Amino acid sequence: MDETRLLAAARGGDADAFGRLTGAYRAELLAHCYRMLGSVHDAEDALQESLIRAWRGLGTFTDGSVRAWLHRIATNRCLTLIARRARRELPADLSPGAPLSEVAWLEPWPGRTSAQRSAEAAAVQREHVELAFVAALQHLSGSQRAVLLLRDVLGFTAAETADQLGTTVAAVNSGLQRARATLARRRPTPARRPSDDMIKTLTHRYAAAWHAGDVDAIVALLAEDATYSMPPLPQWFSGRTRIREFLLERPLLHRWHFLPARANGQPAFGTYLWDDARERWTWAGLDVLRIEGEQIAEVVSFLLAPPGDFGLPDEFGTPPGL
Incomplete structure (x- = not known):
């Protein structure tokens, strides 16, 4: 059954159709939540809550990309969590004198990279879950984190990203520029990748x-x-x-x-x-x-x-x- 028919069936109350409709995006959504939050457990919770919201909000989705719609829900759920919680850290990134009672630690990601059509695509996917990348992301503001991931990792356009975040294209482009600059300062200098x-x-x-x-x-x-x-x-x-x-x-x-x-x-x-x-x-x-x-x-x-x-x-x- 194609996505249009699955969506229609899900709107009619078919939970199995909803599961099949969203199942194709679950791995990508979970990885996105992990990058945003730096925690596997927080990412799993955010994904579950996002899917519940999507199920309840099917009536408000009228047209467009199901993938973009799901990412909008998940991203905004992550932004809410980021506003409430301390950022995730690695010991080498801790600021001097930071109170340890307030530190939350970055968690490792067990997710497997999915099958890719080329070795280059697989390498890009690995790069976007590497510890150094995820650790650097945690030093961006929530909105900058979201903009960079939606644009540079997930490949949404500036207009799509602005729609997902409820902002303007100009704000997206400005946030992306600042996020890239911060990330470039915090990530280790790229080196020759080993075979x-x-x-x-x-x-x-x-x-x-x-x-x-x-x-x-x-x-x-x-x-x-x-x-x-x-x-x-x-x-x-x-x-x-x-x-x-x-x-x-x-x-x-x-x-x-x-x-x-x-x-x-x-x-x-x-x-x-x-x-x-x-x-x-x-x-x-x-x-x-x-x-x-x-x-x-x-x-x-x-x-x-x-x-x-x-x-x-x-x-x-x-x-x-x-």
Whole structure:
């Protein structure tokens, strides 16, 4: 059934038709809410509330793009939440002296990139959920965030964006210009993207180095100015020397096993600590790696990330594959 017929059936009270009508846009809408809010759980709540509002407001939708209509509802719901809540942060982005009691932490994104017609399209989609991009977005005002995402990520025209936000084309263009300028200042300097083979080699060596407890091998894979953080802990470390000191002081006093994963379109690992008493590997967090060129530029270890969201176990005995 085409979209026109689904819409007509949904207006007649057919909930299944509404589900099919909106189902084609759910993944895109959820990713949009995540970019706006920096939280998987807030994004899921915002999407559910948006779909409820869409169902109740079917009678007010008369013509035009269903996709644009749904994004208008979701964007405005996100803007309401942004006005009420603290922005999401990563430790390295915290302002000096920021009261930690008021800090909300950015969450990793488990969503899979959908099938694409070209490798270039897949790379663009990954870029728009990468941690550095989503973290930088959180430093824009809500309206600037919305304008940039609707225009530069989702591809709506200035006129469509103005209609969605209830503003003017001039205001959209002005907000987009300011948002792009702020984003350019906050995002890491673009570097040569590594090949898939390089990513595979680096991540394999990184996991092997942790399994062996070899601090020199770990540090050798890092960029000279690499950063290492562990939200919700506010401390973070910059540079090979300081990261090496930290690893020797705390993490490498224990045994580790890493299981490969993906988060934010980036290579990641589920990290597990050995429990002597139970003789089990137990969940410790999710490490998300940013790779630039042939080195690891950043490691963000999300200590509270739920393993199930990333297809990983809470614990295990013999590591899978061994």
